[in-house]
Amino acid sequence: MxxxxxxxxxxxxxxxxxxxxxxxxxxxxxxxxxxxxxxxxxxxxxxxxxxxxxxxxxxxxxxxxxxxxxxxxxxxxxxxxxxxxxxxxxxxxxxxxxxxxxLHYKGRGSFETIGAGLDMSPGDIAFKSNFATWNPQTNIVELRRADRHFEDIGPILCDYIEKRCEEGGFNANHDCIVSVKYATEHRCGVKVSGKNLSGDITGTDPLVDNLELVKCEPVKGLKGKELENAQRTSNLVNDLSHFIYEQLVHHDINKQRKKEGKNEANIILLRGCGVCIDVPPxxxxxxxxxxxxxxxxxxxxxxxxxxxxxxxxxxxxxxxxxxxxxxxxxxxxxxxxxxxxxxxxxxxxxxxxxxxxxxxxxxxxxxxxxxxxxxxxxxxxxxxxxxxxxxxxxxxxxxxxxxxxxxxxxxxxxxxxxxxxxxxxxxxxxxxxxxxxxxxxxxxxxxxxxxxxxxxxxxxxxxxxxxxxxxxxxxxxx
CATH class of the missing domain: 3.40.720.10 (Alkaline Phosphatase, subunit A)
Incomplete structure (x- = not known):
């Protein structure tokens, strides 16, 4: 044996x-x-x-x-x-x-984003992301997965958010480029390209239903320039989270879902910030x-x-x-x-x-x-x-x-x-x-x-x- x-x-x-x-x-x-x-x-x-x-x-x-x-x-x-x-x-x-x-793990966001079809370069950060249902009055994420079946509307909403980040001024105001690509079910990849971005940050996903939307922050133990970059990146991510909500909540798809009694997909949870891994093939x-x-x-x-x-x-x-x-x-x-x-x-x-x-x-x-x-x-x-x-x-x-x-x-x-x-x-x-x-x-x-x-x-x-x-x-x- x-x-x-x-x-x-x-x-x-x-x-x-x-x-x-x-x-x-x-x-x-x-x-x-x-x-x-x-x-x-x-x-x-x-x-x-x-x-x-x-x-x-x-x-x-x-x-x-x-x-x-x-x-x-x-x-x-x-x-x-x-x-x-x-x-x-x-x-x-x-x-x-x-x-x-x-030794090699750099966050799951890069894998989700690359797998969804977005290329990543050194310096980019990315998130494994969910379409979710958020109550802005209570700050509670009522459902981390608004629905498993997003095959038809997921690509539409992803394209819309990416377009609004450019046309709505988010990219210009934050000196970055946001890319969003539908993956499978309720998932999508979100990539942010820009200068001095840090992957040493948390996310916005509470990981469990009926908990508060999490504020993105630098991971503990950072100092100096690393902390400065992580704080700036965290602020950008929090702003992005709320910007995405403002775009989704007014979209015709969510208005229709609300009429039909379905869960609104009114926010994207940003989870597992990741950068490219560098390993032998x-x-x-x-x-x-x-x-x-x-x-x-x-x-x-x-x-x-x-x-x-x-x-x-x-x-x-x-x-x-x-x-x-x-x-x-x-x-x-x-x-x-x-x-x-x-x-x-x-x-x-x-x-x-x-x-x-x-x-x-x-x-x-x-x-x-x-x-x-x-x-x-x-x-x-x-x-x-x-x-x-x-x-x-x-x-x-x-x-x-x-x-x-x-x-x-x-x-x-x-x-x-x-x-x-x-x-x-x-x-x-x-x-x-x-x-x-x-x-x-x-x-x-x-x-x-x-x-x-x-x-x-x-x-x-x-x-x-x-x-x-x-x-x-x-x-x-x-």
Missing amino acids: FSCEDSSLSPIHNNNNSTQPPNDNFYAVDEKKIKICFVMIDGIGEVNSKRLDGKTTLQSAHTPNMDLLAKTGMNGLMDPVQPGLACGSDTAHMSIFGYEPR FSVRHPGLRPVMVAPTAIIAGLGKSIGMDLKKVEGATGDYRTNLQKKGSGFLKYLLGEDEPGNENKYNFGFCHIKAVDDTGHDGNFNLKKEFIEKSDQMIGMLMQEFEKRKQRAVFIVTGDHTTPCYYLDHSFEPVPLIISANYLNLEKHPELADTVQSFDEVYAKGGLGRFTGKQVFDIVREYINITTSQEDFMKF
Whole structure:
């Protein structure tokens, strides 16, 4: 069995704070003509529930394909950043991709904004932002998410705010340029470009419904010029927050929503101020891998672009409840196998596919819908498995989540998440030792051969798994 405590699985990074790429490589992937298929099911983890007869949503869901991967592979429990930490998707993905978030994290705003389609330059600041409902008389943010369904009106309101910042004098009065781009659901990216802007500030989001709108301020501990720039930037952000309210509250869309008894989207909460990260590209961090990503969710797409992953769009993949996971899987497969254009067969050997809807169900407290989207995710994975098998294409599958999002809590929690790694080319009849004894994919059964480990160890494990399972020809059936 594999073990994270095994000397053969020693971590790539001897120094966790190192900015240098690891010495080990993934060259066996090309040598053995392997494609790595990494499926990230956002928020898949859960706690057991009386509503589900003491099971988790993952245990109660019908997942024959992930169960098959569990039976034919190695299983374990992953703490995305560290044990006991309820992490965000951005820091979790950074850790799993091999970038220590405590060293490299510069705020989630830049990821959301880049993922939404805005380019960022050094000196720009950006925010992960929500359309929300605010009561100016009480200063209470009544709903942090005015509505999840902003696909039609979100782009209109974003374009309007950006236009009003220019035409209404905000940019000129504050010597800056404000850019606003719709992302998904209730989210948008807000970028501010200008001189001497500081990312060392808080935001305006209270993070919980029915609390007061927060005043943006410099983070604690700043002095001198840093404090001066942060104070000026904070003042600008507070002014921007109120300017946006003045534009939205009078917009025809909100007047109509009010008539229809819908929540007004009368303010944008500015959260997670971020600047560009400066890190080695993914292909340098993991020599031998050439990555492609399908991730409609802006914050994940922005992180992928920030580390040099090729980002691809798939029709029908929306990053919300409307998503068509079969279309998403088919598009992902097409790009990973290079079937989009002649001659692209070897362009990518590592594919990352992100599924968001499962996380949304946890935030919405919808047990049945979470179970449904887990099952839809399983069906997509089953399609990928079949297509690789049809083509006799050697593939390594990795399936996991970036954190738990229990329906009881309506938010991220700290429990570890299950992880599978399985290869379709293994001759398990001859070498059963290449799989552990786990029979299904869930939080309880995941006590497999990998043990418990942190996100930063994932690619160490993947590399060693590939090296071991390809080290002898009779390990492989094709």
